Every structure is written in structure tokens, then in C-alpha cells.
Amino acid sequence: MRNALRACSRPEPWKRGPVIAALALLLGLLLLLHATITDYAGLGSLVENVLPWLGLFIPVLLAAAVWRRSLSAVTALVLPIVVWTTLFGGLLHDKSHPGGDLTVATHNVGAANPDPTGTARTLASSNADLLALEELTSQATPLYEKTLAPKYPYHAIRGTVGLWSKLPLSGTRTIDIMNYGPLAATKSAAAKLPDNRALHTTVTTPNGPLAVYVAHLGSVRLMPRKGFWTASRNIGAAALSRAITTEPNPRVLLLADLNGTWDDRAFTDLRTHLNSTQQTSGTGFGFTWPAPFPMARIDQILYRGLTAHHSWTLPGTGSDHLPVAARLSWS
Numbered sequence: 402m403r404n405a406l407r408a409c410s411r412p413e414p415w416k417r418g419p420v421i422a423a424l425a426l427l428l429g430l431l432l433l434l435h436a437t438i439t440d441y442a443g444l445g446s447l448v449e450n451v452l453p454w455l456g457l458f459i460p461v462l463l464a465a466a467v468w469r470r471s472l473s474a475v476t477a478l479v480l481p482i483v484v485w486t487t488l489f490g491g492l493l494h495d496k497s498h499p500g501g502d503l504t505v506a507t508h509n510v511g512a513a514n515p516d517p518t519g520t521a522r523t524l525a526s527s528n529a530d531l532l533a534l535e536e537l538t539s540q541a542t543p544l545y546e547k548t549l550a551p552k553y554p555y556h557a558i559r560g561t562v563g564l565w566s567k568l569p570l571s572g573t574r575t576i577d578i579m580n581y582g583p584l585a586a587t588k589s590a591a592a593k594l595p596d597n598r599a600l601h602t603t604v605t606t607p608n609g610p611l612a613v614y615v616a617h618l619g620s621v622r623l624m625p626r627k628g629f630w631t632a633s634r635n636i637g638a639a640a641l642s643r644a645i646t647t648e649p650n651p652r653v654l655l656l657a658d659l660n661g662t663w664d665d666r667a668f669t670d671l672r673t674h675l676n677s678t679q680q681t682s683g684t685g686f687g688f689t690w691p692a693p694f695p696m697a698r699i700d701q702i703l704y705r706g707l708t709a710h711h712s713w714t715l716p717g718t719g720s721d722h723l724p725v726a727a728r729l730s731w732s
Contacts, residue, residue, distance in 0.1 A: 417470060
């Protein structure tokens with residue numbers, strides 16, 4: 402009799418764990434409606450840069466729901482599971498396929514890289530036809546030029562970015578990505594960056610000309626009074642989008658350190674004009690930063706008018722980024 406009364410006094414499985422159920426629903430709504438989150442103090446951008454990692458809360462909440470024997474919480478978890486799988490499930494399987502006649506790579510080599518020569522050798526061993534480097538310094542650039550010269554007879558450097566190529570280059574010019582229209586006024590003078598952080602060049606290939614952009618967008622920072630500060634990065638993203646929108650060549654490559662993930666709202670316009678090799682031909686998330694324990698894919702190989710066959714990360718160097726490579730062919 403006592404056991405029966407105790408059982409009756411316990412909450413039913415559907416009534417248990419209301420807090421866990423509420424948290425599960427909030428997680429699902431956060432994943433589903435992330436684009437509607439205000440970007441005040443960079444909040445929306447910050448959420449979108451960590452979006453895949455929000456999935457880690459799912460097993461935590463599931464364990465709590467099982468422990469509490471809460472059917473309502475388990476049911477509520479269906480929402481975040483479905484949304485996360487819809488957003489990122491496609492990245493988990495291998496999308497590579499044979500073929501491709503152009504291999505490209507890009508790497509933020511790091512201004513503080515202690516071994517530029519070793520980094521150059523590692524990159525050269527990838528046998529990339531096109532090799533983009535970002536964050537070049539005046540001290541390290543001659544070492545990259547000397548080490549890469551045997552494999553790459555053509556190269557172009559503009560400020561802190563450069564492109565090494567096995568194929569002829571022409572029409573190289575600087576793209577000003579730091580002073581774009583009205584957005585430039587939002588950039589703090591204290592955070593002023595050099596204007597020569599992006600270039601455009603044309604690569605002569607057996608299949609015709611290929612427009613190549615190399616860029617290193619401004620950094621993002623967590624600042625006490627400004628939150629997630631993204632002004633310089635956003636200015637660069639808008640400038641790149643404008644340049645690529647007006648690019649007459651139907652075949653375009655963008656090799657870049659975007660200082661943001663492809664889900665970031667700053668790249669909405671770029672996503673309408675370019676595809677990501679990692680999204681279309683990679684395996685997994687392909688995180689590149691920070692190199693010791695990569696948590697975000699901020700280094701990108703983006704394209705249009707081509708077909709991506711395979712995308713992968715290269716071995717680490719002395720940089721705090723991992724290099725990325727891709728194999729493509731003419732559509």
C-alpha cells in the first residue's frame with residue numbers, strides 16, 4: 402500500500418524535467434532562428450561562428466532527460482536534433498569524387514611563424530598548382546620567394562598577401578578591402594589595418610583565363626565595450642562581394658582567410674555568388690583554427706564556374722592556422 406501511494410505521488414513521465422524540456426526547445430529555436438538574432442555588439446555573428454558546437458548540448462540534455470526519465474524532455478529534443486542534422490549533417494559524409502585538373506591551396510602563414518622556410522617546403526609538397534599565402538611579412542616574404550621559386554615560376558605579392566603559380570599570371574592588382582563605402586566609417590581608427598590585404602589576378606590555364614582573388618579579412622575580437630567586434634571583417638566581406646559581383650570572368654576562385662565561418666551573416670552576399678569547396682566536396686567540418694585544436698573553419702577556398710572534386714586540410718606548419726587545399730575542374 403505504501404509503495405502504491407509513493408508511486409502515485411511521483412510526477413508522471415510527461416511532467417518530469419520541465420526545465421530540461423524548455424532548454425531543449427530553446428536550443429532548437431536558437432539553431433533554427435539564428436539568422437534573426439540581433440547583431441548588436443556582434444551577438445548574431447558570434448552565435449553563427451559557434452553554431453556547429455551548439456550540437457554538443459544535445460547529448461548533455463539527452464543524458465539529463467534520461468536521468469530524470471522525462472518523456473517531455475526527450476520529445477522536445479527532437480527539434481534541435483532535426484535542425485542541427487539539417488544544417489550540418491550533410492558535412493559529415495565524404496563528398497569527394499575522382500577527377501579534377503587544378504589543385505589549389507591557401508594558408509595564413511602567420512606573421513609570428515618561426516619557420517617560414519619549413520612552412521614553404523610543406524606547402525610546396527602539396528603539389529598545388531596555385532598557392533595563396535596570407536599574413537606575409539617583409540622579413541619572411543623573401544624566404545617564401547626563395548623556397549617556392551623552383552616549383553612556382555610565377556608569383557604576385559601585394560602587401561601581406563601573395564599567390565604562387567605554376568601557370569602564368571597577368572593583370573595583378575590590389576583590391577582595397579578596408580575602406581568600402583559607408584561601412585568604412587564604422588571602423589575604429591585604432592584598429593586601422595593596411596589597405597593591401599587582397600589582390601586580384603588572372604591565371605592563364607589550358608582551359609582559358611581564371612580570375613583569382615586572394616584576401617585576408619580583418620580580425621574579429623571580443624572587446625569589453627564593443628562585444629564581438631567585426632567591423633573591419635565586415636567591411637572586407639562587403640568589398641569582396643562587390644568585386645566578385647562585378648567580375649566579368651565566369652570562372653572565379655577566392656582563396657582567403659575570412660576570419661569567420663561560412664555560416665556567418667557577414668558572408669550572406671558572398672554565398673549567393675560563390676560555393677565552398679568544403680561544403681560541396683569535403684569530409685567533416687574541416688576546421689582550420691586554432692591549429693593545435695581547430696574549432697572553426699575560417700580559411701576558405703570558394704569558387705564559381707568550376708566543379709569541386711575534393712577538399713582537405715594539409716599538415717600543420719609553424720602557423721596558428723592549418724592550410725587547406727582543393728582539387729577542381731572546369732565545369
